[in-house]
Amino acid sequence: MPFGFKAANVRNSVLRPWILLTALTVAVVGVYFRPVLFQGEIFYGGDIARIYLPHRIASSRALASGSLPWWTPNIGAGYPLLAEGEVGALYPLHWLLDRFLPPELALNASIILHYILAGAGFFGYARTLGTSRKAAYFGALVLTLGGFYVAHLSHVSIIATAAWLPWMFALTHRLLAPRDGERRHLLWTTLGLGVVTGLQFLTGHPQISLLGLMALAAYALFVAWPGGLSRMALRGWGCWVGALFLGVALAAPQLWATAELTGLSQRAGGLDSAFFTSYSLHPALLATLVSPFLLGNPYPHGSVELMGYVGLLPLALASHALRHSRSRVTRFFLGLALAGIFLALGRWNPLYQYLRLVPFLNLFRVPARYLYWTSFALATLSALGLEELIPKAQPTTRIGWGLLGVSGLALSAVLVSVWSAADVEQLVAHWRWLPAILMLATLSVIVAKGHSAPPAWTLAAYSALLVDLYAYGNVLARTYSPTMPREKVVSEPRSLSFFAQDKGLYRIYVKEEILPALSVMRESFYPNLALASGLSSANIYQPLVPRDYGRYLDSLNAQRLNRLNVKYYLIPQLLPVDEDRELYDVQNPFASLPANIWLSVPPTDLVELEIESYLSHSVGYENGHMVAELLFRDASGREVGFPVRAGIETAEWAYEREDVRAQILHQMPPVATTFPARSGFPPQEHPGHTYLARVRPDEPLRVVAVMWRPLIPEAFVRVERVRLIGALGEEKLVAHLVGLGDHSIVYRSEDVLIYRNEDVLPRAYTLPSAAVKLSDGEVSLPEVLSRKDVGPVEILYYGDTYVSLRARLEAPGYLVLADLAYPGWRATVDGAEAPILRAEGIFRALALPPGEHHIVFEYKPTLFRRLFGLFPDLRAQIVWNIIAA
Numbered sequence: 001m002p003f004g005f006k007a008a009n010v011r012n013s014v015l016r017p018w019i020l021l022t023a024l025t026v027a028v029v030g031v032y033f034r035p036v037l038f039q040g041e042i043f044y045g046g047d048i049a050r051i052y053l054p055h056r057i058a059s060s061r062a063l064a065s066g067s068l069p070w071w072t073p074n075i076g077a078g079y080p081l082l083a084e085g086e087v088g089a090l091y092p093l094h095w096l097l098d099r100f101l102p103p104e105l106a107l108n109a110s111i112i113l114h115y116i117l118a119g120a121g122f123f124g125y126a127r128t129l130g131t132s133r134k135a136a137y138f139g140a141l142v143l144t145l146g147g148f149y150v151a152h153l154s155h156v157s158i159i160a161t162a163a164w165l166p167w168m169f170a171l172t173h174r175l176l177a178p179r180d181g182e183r184r185h186l187l188w189t190t191l192g193l194g195v196v197t198g199l200q201f202l203t204g205h206p207q208i209s210l211l212g213l214m215a216l217a218a219y220a221l222f223v224a225w226p227g228g229l230s231r232m233a234l235r236g237w238g239c240w241v242g243a244l245f246l247g248v249a250l251a252a253p254q255l256w257a258t259a260e261l262t263g264l265s266q267r268a269g270g271l272d273s274a275f276f277t278s279y280s281l282h283p284a285l286l287a288t289l290v291s292p293f294l295l296g297n298p299y300p301h302g303s304v305e306l307m308g309y310v311g312l313l314p315l316a317l318a319s320h321a322l323r324h325s326r327s328r329v330t331r332f333f334l335g336l337a338l339a340g341i342f343l344a345l346g347r348w349n350p351l352y353q354y355l356r357l358v359p360f361l362n363l364f365r366v367p368a369r370y371l372y373w374t375s376f377a378l379a380t381l382s383a384l385g386l387e388e389l390i391p392k393a394q395p396t397t398r399i400g401w402g403l404l405g406v407s408g409l410a411l412s413a414v415l416v417s418v419w420s421a422a423d424v425e426q427l428v429a430h431w432r433w434l435p436a437i438l439m440l441a442t443l444s445v446i447v448a449k450g451h452s453a454p455p456a457w458t459l460a461a462y463s464a465l466l467v468d469l470y471a472y473g474n475v476l477a478r479t480y481s482p483t484m485p486r487e488k489v490v491s492e493p494r495s496l497s498f499f500a501q502d503k504g505l506y507r508i509y510v511k512e513e514i515l516p517a518l519s520v521m522r523e524s525f526y527p528n529l530a531l532a533s534g535l536s537s538a539n540i541y542q543p544l545v546p547r548d549y550g551r552y553l554d555s556l557n558a559q560r561l562n563r564l565n566v567k568y569y570l571i572p573q574l575l576p577v578d579e580d581r582e583l584y585d586v587q588n589p590f591a592s593l594p595a596n597i598w599l600s601v602p603p604t605d606l607v608e609l610e611i612e613s614y615l616s617h618s619v620g621y622e623n624g625h626m627v628a629e630l631l632f633r634d635a636s637g638r639e640v641g642f643p644v645r646a647g648i649e650t651a652e653w654a655y656e657r658e659d660v661r662a663q664i665l666h667q668m669p670p671v672a673t674t675f676p677a678r679s680g681f682p683p684q685e686h687p688g689h690t691y692l693a694r695v696r697p698d699e700p701l702r703v704v705a706v707m708w709r710p711l712i713p714e715a716f717v718r719v720e721r722v723r724l725i726g727a728l729g730e731e732k733l734v735a736h737l738v739g740l741g742d743h744s745i746v747y748r749s750e751d752v753l754i755y756r757n758e759d760v761l762p763r764a765y766t767l768p769s770a771a772v773k774l775s776d777g778e779v780s781l782p783e784v785l786s787r788k789d790v791g792p793v794e795i796l797y798y799g800d801t802y803v804s805l806r807a808r809l810e811a812p813g814y815l816v817l818a819d820l821a822y823p824g825w826r827a828t829v830d831g832a833e834a835p836i837l838r839a840e841g842i843f844r845a846l847a848l849p850p851g852e853h854h855i856v857f858e859y860k861p862t863l864f865r866r867l868f869g870l871f872p873d874l875r876a877q878i879v880w881n882i883i884a885a
Contacts, residue, residue, distance in 0.1 A: 017133050024137070025116070028466065032145065032473065033112055041483035042104045043111055046154040049518060050541060053489075054528035055087045056094070056103040062800070063098055071801050071859045074531045076540040076549055077507075077564060077842060078820040080861065083257035084544055085204035086157040090254045092199070093160075104489050111156060114163040119144045121166030122379060128173045129329060129380075131387045134458050138465065139383025145469040146310035147375030153481040154304070157205040162372060164200035165212045171196060172216060175243070176224040176236045190239040190246075197247025202254050207364040208372065213244075215336060215373050222332045257861065258544075260823060262363065265544040270362035273353065279305040279366040280346025289315070292472055293431040297424060299479035300515075307476075308344075308371040310378050311468040312435070312442045313461065317385030318378050320446075325384050333377040340373030389449050391457055400451030404460045407444035410437045411467040418471050424478040431475070438468050493523045496533055498676070498747045498754065499568070505763045505798060506567035507536045514584070516572045523751035524572040538564045548841050549820060558590045558741035558759070559784065563840060565763045565818045569743060569755040576715075582616065583715035588755055591735055591743035593708045593719055601737040603635060605726035606701040611693045612672040612721040613644060614653040619664040623647035627717045633705040642695050644717070649693035653748075654679050657686040669693065672720070678749040688748050690720050700727065706734055720744060761818070763798075764805055765790035766848070768813045772839075774847075779814055779839040801859035808852040815855060817844045824861025829853050 035041035044053070055069075058081060062069040069081040069089050082089040093113070097106035119140035126136030143149060143166070152158045171193035175186065201209055220240055224233055248255065262268060270276070285306055287294050292309035295302070318337075321330050346352050346367030356362045396404075414437055421427035441464045448457060477483075499508075510524055522529055530537035538561075540549065552560065561569070569588060576582035586592075593599070615627060628644040644650055647666030654660050655668050657680055669691045677688030703724060710717045721742070722734040733742055743755040767790060773780040782789065793815060796804040807815050814837075821844045827834045829846060830853055839845035846855060 021133065021137055025119070028141070028145075029112065029116065031470070035477075035483045036108045036112070040486050042486050042489045043108055043153070043481065044104075044484040044489050045482040045518065046480060048107070048154050048156060049521070050526060050528060051086065052156040053104060053107055054532040055081070055084075056098070056107050057532045059087055059089050059094065060098045060103045060106070062089075063095065067801070069800075070861065072531065073798075073800060073819060074534070074536045075528060075542065076538060076546070076820060077818065078822065079540070079542065079546075080257065080261055080822060080824070082254075083261040083861075084542055085206060085254060085258045086543060088157060088160065088202065088204040090251075091160070091202040091204065102490075104486060107156065111153065111159065114160045115144045115149070118149060118159075118163040118166060121164065121170060125166045125170035125173065126380065126383045128170050129327070129384070131383050132390065134390060135383045135387035138386045138462065139379045141462075141465055141469070142310050142314045142382050143376065143379035145466075145473060146314070147308050147378065148369075148372045149375060150469070150473050150476065151304040151307040151480075153476070155205075157203055158208050158369075160203035161200050161205040161208040161212065164196050164203070165215070165376060167196045168193065168200070168212065168216050169219060171243070172220050172240060173223060175240050176220055176233075178236070186235070186239055190243045193240070193243035194246030194250065197244055198250030201247065201251030204254070206258060207366075207369060210360060210364070211369065211372050215376070218336070219332065222329075260861075261544050261546075264546050264548075264822075266547050266550050267363045267544065268547060270356055271365055273356070275365050276356055276362070277347035277352065277365070277367060279303055279368050280348060280352075281306055281308075281341070281344040281368045281371070283345060283348055286341070291431070291435040293428050293475060297428045297479070298475075299424075303368075304476070304480045305366050305368040308374055309472055310375060310382070311465055311472070312438050313445065313464045313468065314378055314382035316442055316446055317383075317389065318381035319385070321381045321385035321388060324388050327384060330381060330384055333380045337374045337377035337381070340370045340375075340377065343370035344368045344374070386461065389446075389461075391449055391452055391454050394453055396453045396456050397451045400448050400453075400456070403444045403448035404452060404456060407441040407448070407460050407464060410441035410444070411463055413437055414441075414467050414471050418474050424475060427475055427478065431471075434471060438464075438471075441467075493525070493533065494678075495523050495525075495747065495749065495752050495754070496535075499535060502567070504567070505565070505795060506760065507538045507565050508568045508570055509538045509561060509564070509566045510570045511572065512539060514572065514574070516574065520572045520751045523749065524570045525752075526572070538566050546820060546822065546842075552840070552842050556590075558739065560840075561590050561741065561757060562759050562761045563781070563785065563818060563843070565760060567757050567760045568746075569757060571753045571755075573749070573751055573753060575750065576616075579713045579715045583713075585753060586616075586715065586718055588743055590757075591741045591755065593706075593722070593734065593738070593740070595708050595710050595714045598633065598705045598707050599734075599738045600705050601703060601734065604703045604724050604732050604737065605730075606632065606697065606703050606724045607727050608725040609642060609695045609697070610721070610723040610725065611642070611644065611649060611695070611719060612690050613650040613693070613717065613719045614690045615646060615650055615717055616653055617716050618646060618652045618666075619660055621646035622665045623667055625666065627712050628708065628710045628719070630719070630722065631707040631709060632701055632703045633707075634701050635704050640697060640701060642697075644693070644719075649695075650691045650717070651689070653677075653688050653690065654686060655689060657684060673744055675746045675748065677747070683750045688745065690745065706738075759786065761785065761787060761790060762793065763819070764793040764795060764807075764815065764817045766793060766807050766809055766813050766815050767791070768809075768811055772814055774837070777835070777837050778841065779816070779837050779845045781816070781840055796854075803857040805855040805857075806852065807848065807855060809848055809850050811850055813848055814839070815846045815848055817857065819844055819857075821845075824859050826858050826860055828856045828858075 030037060036043060058072055059069045069087060072079055072081045081087055088094045097109050101109060122140040122143045123136045126139050149162060171189055174189045224237060289308055292307060322334055342349060343352065344367050352367060414434055417430040417434060418427065421430060445460050445464050508525060508530060510526055525535055525537060527537050527539040527541040569590060571585060573585045574581040576585055611630060625646040626643055627646055630642045632640050648669055651666060651668050652660055652664055655664065659680060672690045672692035675688045678685045708719050724732045724734065735742055742758040744758060746756045747754040771782055794806040796806055816839045820842055821836060821838045825836060827836050827846055834846050837845040844857065
């Protein structure tokens with residue numbers, strides 16, 4: 001009985017601290033992630049909205065269909081989605097979460113779990129250094145709630161990769177500096193390090209993986225150095241190197257695919273100097289390590305990349321560790337912290353440019369990401385400093401209670417200032433004096449060390465840390481890491497209903513000159529928001545962009561837009577309050593005639609003229625008010641003008657909106673086109689119009705030049721089409737004569753204006769051999785190509801990785817599929833493999849003989865893909881069964 005009682009007491013004494021730490025973890029997670037855990041919010045801002053959630057949606061859809069997201073036709077002209085590592089398509093934790101949760105909830109869970117993983121890993125690592133649980137847990141809080149980790153919450157792949165670094169440090173320490181009791185566990189430790197290394201590769205951020213491995217290699221050398229070349233040291237080194245090779249082998253399919261895409265991307269061969277050093281930490285910003293918002297609100301003109309604040313108490317504890325700790329490990333982490341800062345300076349570091357000569361390192365930008373090292377080092381040093389400062393058993397004196405009381409009052413003032421801030425601007429304004437209050441709390445805690453009992457002092461230290469980092473994180477939560485109600489995140493954009501009416505195969509293209517509000521981005525389908533809605537967007541917003549495709553977009557014009565199968569051109573709206581914004585909202589560079597410029601055209605007969613146009617902000621114009629004129633020049637140099645007048649040739653586009661109709665002064669002329677619209681304040685639905693005017697000159701003209709001349713601000717009078725009609729009734733569109741496209745407005749709301757491209761080419765078509773030029777496997781298409789020039793192709797099936805077509809040719813020719821030519825795509829013609837040619841440098845093309853042919857394109861990029869694809873009906877079931885088990 002006594003023995004049993006003693007055993008129970010031992011168990012209780014062992015369990016008690018773990019229960020307390022678990023309870024504290026639950027409380028901290030509950031407070032810091034309260035909106036997503038208890039209020040149904042979704043992390044939805046910045047790159048989460050534009051990259052990570054769309055990626056997860058696409059990945060979930062592929063997994064649900066029994067495949068992996070090898071390829072998507074909905075990004076650019078097609079994109080190797082799995083090869084973009086940030087998707088994390090081969091990361092087991094993503095499979096597990098996607099198996100049981102919708103994508104938006106899986107993303108939430110992934111973010112929170114990786115913060116917990118990072119903290120747990122650091123706790124284990126600090127314990128291997130010999131610290132107490134209190135100090136180890138303190139360091140874990142510093143790492144996960146401050147500095148690099150919390151700043152990059154919206155960079156999901158960065159957080160996921162960084163979460164495994166503490167585990168790698170802990171396992172490396174166990175391999176290279178094992179205690180006697182740990183030597184028999186070398187095999188399991190080696191396997192553990194190999195698995196963790198593979199996992200951090202599969203999370204998908206190569207730069208953070210590389211930086212982590214660089215820090216790990218330096219730490220391995222540091223730890224193993226005292227052992228020299230002893231048998232034990234060599235065995236440890238062998239296990240360590242073997243573990244890294246195991247990790248690379250486990251992640252080989254992902255690494256291979258990403259390396260292939262990188263070699264074909266805009267990053268191949270390294271980055272130019274300006275891009276390589278973008279987001280460098282200016283030396284003056286080192287002051288933000290003490291006062292993070294010294295320059296005011298960091299959003300949107302600052303960047304989370306430049307934030308490394310870990311709190312004032314951790315800095316004080318790190319300083320104490322450097323001055324008083326007898327552990328040699330402090331010197332290593334001092335060097336790591338300083339190295340991180342030194343390299344983060346980037347362009348302000350004269351030596352940084354030499355990194356452009358280093359393979360792999362020259363592929364990555366953002367020098368400020370070296371603060372990854374600094375944050376990890378400061379977390380470790382703060383844990384070591386706390387271990388040195390934790391007082392021995394002693395009663396708390398009156399002085400101690402007084403100091404702890406001062407600290408408590410100061411921290412209470414900080415909390416009140418955070419909770420009372422009506423908006424982020426007010427909260428940032430509070431941060432002008434919060435560092436002084438936090439400094440007072442920190443000094444009170446430090447001085448109270450000699451006058452306090454361990455429990456009271458430790459509680460005060462934890463409180464100072466948590467309040468400090470809570471106030472810091474609160475600003476980021478309102479700017480760079482916002483949340484949104486789930487129902488808004490999963491709701492379909494209103495404009496999606498318009499596209500749902502068009503069941504054809506086409507792409508959209510979005511005008512990306514601005515970065516509007518998220519609501520506008522959703523309605524105008526900024527990349528990759530189109531991917532999340534199942535639309536194909538020719539835009540591309542990815543870390544790795546196929547180089548040839550990027551160059552194609554850089555020189556995009558009306559003809560290239562047609563060849564890309566772009567049927568709809570979208571312009572995000574800026575809530576017009578002035579002329580410049582209104583002009584941006586309607587200016588279509590692929591179809592709009594430039595104003596006040598003589599445009600040369602091939603000599604063209606004109607006996608009748610048709611003008612389609614509209615006005616905006618024009619309710620005050622009476623009938624006959626001149627708003628513009630159209631000028632023509634004939635071969636003799638004579639100029640003839642045609643008026644465009646309110647109420648006669650043109651009118652207000654929102655004429656039928658209630659408030660407009662109630663006060664407009666001019667009449668409605670004949671309507672050319674009508675489209676669904678939504679405008680006004682508050683917005684209301686109504687039809688929108690363009691208007692048609694037909695004019696006959698006094699005598700026929702032989703036109704050689706055209707000018708569109710607005711007589712009111714260009715933004716408020718727009719010409720959509722100008723047709724020149726000849727004596728035989730032939731029609732020539734001026735836009736075509738000057739190299740522009742034929743686009744018409746088909747939808748307009750307060751968020752987006754949509755043009756339909758009437759010249760769009762189909763996704764697949766044929767051309768006769770005489771129409772193209774072939775050189776070294778490259779097919780050059782005619783300079784001007786219209787629908788009447790191409791032959792039809794029947795699309796039997798169009799999937800992500802499989803396309804089946806039927807074409808019939810009367811003579812030898814070429815089939816062009818307006819999808820990206822990329823390694824791994826194979827083609828067969830009537831069952832026989834055929835070489836894929838490149839059309840326009842980016843599209844897939846095949847040479848075909850006369851007759852009817854069945855063509856198949858299939859994506860089989862690697863040996864791994866082929867093996868995984870041997871049993872298409874079983875592969876998904878195997879994955880899900882493993883996860884479910």
